[in-house]
Amino acid sequence: MMPFASKFIFKNILALMAGIFLFSGCKEDSKINDKVDFDRKAMLENYYDNIILLAFFDFNSKVNELKTQGSRFINDPTMANFEDFKSGFAASYKSFQKVKALEMGPSANSSFKANLNTYPTDTQQIEQNILSNLSDLSSAQQINAKGFPALDFLLFTKDLNFWTGTQANLRLDYLDVLLDDISQLTNQNFSEWESFRQHFINASGTDVGSSLGQLVNSINKDYELIKNAKIGFPAGKKTLGRTYPEASEGFYSKYLSIELAALNCEAIRFLYKGISYDGNTDGLGLEDYLMEIGTQSFGKPTYQLIDDQLREASIAIREIPSPFSESIEIEKDKVNRAYTAIQKTIISLKTEMPSALGILITYQDNDGD
Template identity: 30%
Template sequence: MKKPVLLVVALLLAALGILSCGKDPSGGTPAPDTAVDRKALLTYWADSLVKPGYQRLNDKLVVLKTKTTAFTAAPTTATLLETRQAWQAAYVEWQKVELFEFGPAEAVSLRNHFNIYPADAAGINRNISSGTYDFELSTAIPQQGFPALDYLLNGVATGDAAIAQQYATSASHRRYLTDVVAKMEQTFGTVYGQWNGGYRDTFINSTGTDASSSLSRVINAYSLYFERYLRAGKVGIPAGTMTGTPLPAKMEAYYLRGALPLQLATTAHTAVQQFFNGRPGRPSLKSYLDALGAKDSRSGQPLSSLISTQLGASYQQLSSLGPDLHTTFTARNADAVASYNEMQKAVRMIKVDMTSALSVTVTYVDNDGD
């Protein structure tokens, strides 16, 4: 008689064990592995954000190459303006994908080839004079990409007519401009080709949270980009938050100036916000945090709402720095410092609170001294 009773008890215990799976010890929040379909999240990022974003940038780079070819074949004020317009359009498009510095982009150091500023004008001029240069050298990083094009199309002489004349009379200038664009096309082509090849499947099938997983690489790239390249690079360094002295010469698009630098910064910030918030009904970092029931440890409020709200406040402060960011750095720098400070509030939430909630380890070290 005892054996049937023991069997029933064992079955009841097993059933209770099954029902308890997927809950944490506190009794309410699903375990991370069951709360979110990470493959669906990675698939959405790959197919709806990265690949279409790269497609749009590729289209802009094709136009840039076409206009550059026309300009170097017949350097006039008109062809210069067309090339400059194509450069601006591609530069704005780049801001929407620069945060994707993982996978193939990380492997080829795409950002180093595309957007390390300020441009090394002296080095560019030496390269033009010597006719010998290697864009793969570390010293050549600030002598290429969009910042180099900024100098080549806006800074080699004073006034559009003088710039066009410089190219009309100098084969060395025409060659260097052509080579910079060709190097961008080659480097980006490698990244774009891999995403349209086998890497997409590799990316979406890496569904863990360890340091080599796609989620970890994306989160680290996202956090690093916002902290170092948006907060510090576009605002903090030229505002002098690390030195105590404004350094407007270190701003993005320094040679053209006008409205473009702020457009680049606000476009980049919008990309960061949209990547976090996502679209209604689609997977995103916000929906991931909500599914995990992530709360702010200080206030107990939903972490996703706090991050989204702070990113919104940060964007508003950044937008107020217009219309000419160079003038802001020189005439009302306190406003630029305030913008940096608003972004810094979001850095803590993203780098510390969000990564902890997602069980992702921060693998980069920020060394800007703040």
């Protein structure tokens, strides 16, 4: 850790100096949120020490375990090893839901989320990659032929014969390539997060580059993915009612989709509240900051409204029966209720909260052409 940290400091010291110059002469007008008595740095410490690092640690461990189980299956494709592998897949996919709202810093740098979880997966591309014995998945063109969705397809649509019959070697090779890609990316990302503490905590302002600014943007962006990618698009909300069950997350394993969506939503609520990764301690978080600022939204304290809405959204998601891909057609009311509950939160999360905190939402910054 030390060598990396000192290298980082050495490499960036000049740039940091430039940054100090940039801000030194400019006294910002004091904003409302600077007048309230709230220790943003302590909040960031809570986020890093009690949530973020532990979340990435857990995910990294789960991926290492998945890699071990996968390698065991590749070397010895038995039914028992296959089942182990599948359960490792489910465990790591679930753990992933708790880090995916943290697409900032090291994770933004590696396009972590897109590399691990672009769905629907391109099954034809996967078959083609297997036949061509492809070993490098770094090209943008491979992004929908890898990560968890590719494993979801390969582990849950193929029986043991597929892995032991003709061409089994090519297929097992591809599994190996997939697992390497996932674990390399995850290990690298985790090690970068490990050395990211100083950077994260010191960027304690509310400007575009601040940790808070990035966290609020990243949470919002991810929350919109729950609404659009996980629920809305498969359920036909974006396509005039034409449904795309095959585009749902975890489509092939079937029974994971709802669990994944709910975990994602609950993780965002915990993040918002500043609850520790083990769920035991409610530390300083966005909720506390909003409480201190004391804004009201729709006749309620904003901090309370957001918490209520996030909780309701999580509950509504869990009320959709599994498998989600079938509920899209036969449990429309429950799907609609969940979609509406998620949607309702977006106004408070994306408009009310950032404006109360003096944070700019920048991720949809698209120059319009």
